[in-house]
Amino acid sequence: MKKLLLFLLTCLLAIHLAFPQPPAIRYQVAEPRLADSLDISHYAKKRGLRAGAMVFGLNMGVWTFDRFILKGDYAYINMHTIKENIKHGFVWDNDAFETNMFMHPYHGNLYYNSAxxxxxxxxQSGLFALGGSLMWEVFMENEHPSANDVIATPIGGMALGEVTYRVSDLILDDRKGGWSRFGLEFAAFVVSPMRGLTRIINGDAWKRRSTSGKQFGVPNVSVDISMGIRTLELKDEILDQGMGIATEIKVAYGDRFDTEETKPYDYFSINANLNFQASQPVLGQLNIIGRLSARxxxxxxxxxxxxxxxQHFDYYDSDTISVSSAKTPYKFCTPASFGGGFIYQYKGxxxxxxxxxxxxxxxxLGGSLSDYYKVDKRIYNLASGYSTKMGADFIFKKEVFAISARYDVYHMFTWKGYSGEIDWRKIEPKTLNAQGDRSRAILHAVGLRADIRLRNRLYLTGTFMNYTRNTKYRYFSDVFSNSSEGRLMLTYKF
Structure with missing residues (x-):
C-alpha cells in the first residue's frame, strides 16, 4: 500500500517544479500607473550625512546588543583588535551557511536602504553597503575581517535591498490617515526597516500629501501564494519523515518584455519557499532575478x-531528513552573481x-555543500565560477493551464584550500584560512511545473525538482549525489 501511495504521489508531483522563474500566468494586483512627478522630486533629494549616520548607527546598535546583551566573545573590541585586523588582512571565515549566505546579505540590505x-x-546605495560592511569587518569584531562577508554583504544586500525598497513603495500611501495610514506604515517598516526609520526621522510617516508618495508609481505586479505538501527525498523508508507543509511566494514586478524603462530593477522576480517540516530550515529557497539594463x-x-x-541571488538550503537518510540533500547558493540574459516570446x-x-x-561568490570540510559551523565550500539558466513556459491563452520547464547548471571552483596532509584534530577554526576543499563542483537543478485552473484565480500547482551534485576533490575521493523534492499545492493568484 505504501509503495502504491508513493507511486501515485510521485506521478502527481512530477507535473511541476517549484523553481525561480516568474509565474507563467500573471494577474495584475492593481491597474498600472505612472509615478507622479511631485513624488519623484519629493524623495529625490540626497541626504548623505543622514545616510552615513544611519549606517554608522546601525553598526553601533548591533555591536552594543552583541557586546552587552549577548556578550559574544567576538564583540570585545579595543584598539589592539582593530590594529590586528588591519595588519592581518582578510580571511575566509567558518560561519554557518544561513549566516554567511542569507543573514549577511540581509544586513547589507539594511545598509543599502539607509542610503x-x-x-x-x-x-550609489551599494557603495554605502560596502562601507558599512568594511566598517563592521575591520572595526566591530575581534576576529579577522572576512573576505566572503565583504562580498556577500554589499552585493547580496543590493539585491535584497532594492527588492524590499520597491515592495515597500507599493505599500505606502501618503494620502491616507488614521489607522489605515498606521497599518500601511507599519507594513512598509516590516518590509524595509531602514526606510521606515527614515520616514519616522523626517516626518514622512505621518505627513499627509495630495499624492501617494509612490516613487515608482504602480507597475505591473503579480503575486502568487501557494500552500500544500512537500516531499523531500522520494524514498519509501523515509516518506513519513520527509513530508511537511510548504508555502511558496512568487512576485513578478514590472514587465520583462518592456525595455523602454530599464533602470535597475524596473523588472524583477522573487521566488521564496518556506517549509514547515521537521528538521528542515524554514527558508528553503530564495531566488531573485533583477534586470539592470536591457535592449x-x-x-x-x-x-x-x-x-x-x-543580477541573480540564489539560495537553496536543506538539512538531514532522518536516520534513514543520514545525508544533507543539497545546500548551495550564489549571493553575488551577475550576467547577461536573453528573453524570448513567441505568439504565432x-x-x-x-x-x-x-x-x-x-x-x-557562491557556496556548495562539502563532503569533507567540517570546520566550526561550516559544512560547505566557498567558491566562484559561472552558471547557466534556461527555461520555457507554455501557456494556454485562456489562462486555464500552463506548464514550465527549467534547467540550471552551476560550476563552482574552490581555489584556496589546505594541505592534503592536514591533521583535523589540531585545527584551530579561527586561524584556518581556507575557502574549503580544493575542488570543482558541478550542480544541476532541473524541474517541471504545471498550473491548472480550478476556479477564478485558484489553481492546482504541482512541482518536481531534481538536484545533482558532482564534486571532484583534489585530495579526496570524488562524490556524486542526487536528491529530489516535490510539492502539491493550491495557488491563489492575486
Missing part, C-alpha cells in the same frame, strides 16, 4: 527578443503563448 531611502540610486533585438507581432544585464500559435529565457552568469 536608498535618503535619495541615492541603486549603484530590444526583435520586436514583431509574433516574435520578441531582448538582451539584458541581470492560435491557443498558446511560448516564453523562454537563457542566462549566462559570473558567480563572484
Amino acid at each position: 536608498r531611502s535618503n535619495g541615492y540610486n541603486y549603484w 530590444n533585438l526583435v520586436d514583431k507581432p509574433k516574435h520578441y527578443l531582448s538582451l539584458g544585464l541581470y 500559435l492560435k491557443n498558446w503563448d511560448i516564453n523562454a529565457f537563457a542566462h549566462l552568469n559570473a558567480i563572484l
Whole structure:
C-alpha cells in the first residue's frame, strides 16, 4: 500500500517544479500607473550625512546588543583588535551557511536602504553597503575581517535591498490617515526597516500629501501564494519523515518584455519557499532575478527578443531528513552573481503563448555543500565560477493551464584550500584560512511545473525538482549525489 501511495504521489508531483522563474500566468494586483512627478522630486533629494549616520548607527546598535546583551566573545573590541585586523588582512571565515549566505546579505540590505531611502540610486546605495560592511569587518569584531562577508554583504544586500525598497513603495500611501495610514506604515517598516526609520526621522510617516508618495508609481505586479505538501527525498523508508507543509511566494514586478524603462530593477522576480517540516530550515529557497539594463533585438507581432544585464541571488538550503537518510540533500547558493540574459516570446500559435529565457552568469561568490570540510559551523565550500539558466513556459491563452520547464547548471571552483596532509584534530577554526576543499563542483537543478485552473484565480500547482551534485576533490575521493523534492499545492493568484 505504501509503495502504491508513493507511486501515485510521485506521478502527481512530477507535473511541476517549484523553481525561480516568474509565474507563467500573471494577474495584475492593481491597474498600472505612472509615478507622479511631485513624488519623484519629493524623495529625490540626497541626504548623505543622514545616510552615513544611519549606517554608522546601525553598526553601533548591533555591536552594543552583541557586546552587552549577548556578550559574544567576538564583540570585545579595543584598539589592539582593530590594529590586528588591519595588519592581518582578510580571511575566509567558518560561519554557518544561513549566516554567511542569507543573514549577511540581509544586513547589507539594511545598509543599502539607509542610503536608498535618503535619495541615492541603486549603484550609489551599494557603495554605502560596502562601507558599512568594511566598517563592521575591520572595526566591530575581534576576529579577522572576512573576505566572503565583504562580498556577500554589499552585493547580496543590493539585491535584497532594492527588492524590499520597491515592495515597500507599493505599500505606502501618503494620502491616507488614521489607522489605515498606521497599518500601511507599519507594513512598509516590516518590509524595509531602514526606510521606515527614515520616514519616522523626517516626518514622512505621518505627513499627509495630495499624492501617494509612490516613487515608482504602480507597475505591473503579480503575486502568487501557494500552500500544500512537500516531499523531500522520494524514498519509501523515509516518506513519513520527509513530508511537511510548504508555502511558496512568487512576485513578478514590472514587465520583462518592456525595455523602454530599464533602470535597475524596473523588472524583477522573487521566488521564496518556506517549509514547515521537521528538521528542515524554514527558508528553503530564495531566488531573485533583477534586470539592470536591457535592449530590444526583435520586436514583431509574433516574435520578441531582448538582451539584458541581470543580477541573480540564489539560495537553496536543506538539512538531514532522518536516520534513514543520514545525508544533507543539497545546500548551495550564489549571493553575488551577475550576467547577461536573453528573453524570448513567441505568439504565432492560435491557443498558446511560448516564453523562454537563457542566462549566462559570473558567480563572484557562491557556496556548495562539502563532503569533507567540517570546520566550526561550516559544512560547505566557498567558491566562484559561472552558471547557466534556461527555461520555457507554455501557456494556454485562456489562462486555464500552463506548464514550465527549467534547467540550471552551476560550476563552482574552490581555489584556496589546505594541505592534503592536514591533521583535523589540531585545527584551530579561527586561524584556518581556507575557502574549503580544493575542488570543482558541478550542480544541476532541473524541474517541471504545471498550473491548472480550478476556479477564478485558484489553481492546482504541482512541482518536481531534481538536484545533482558532482564534486571532484583534489585530495579526496570524488562524490556524486542526487536528491529530489516535490510539492502539491493550491495557488491563489492575486
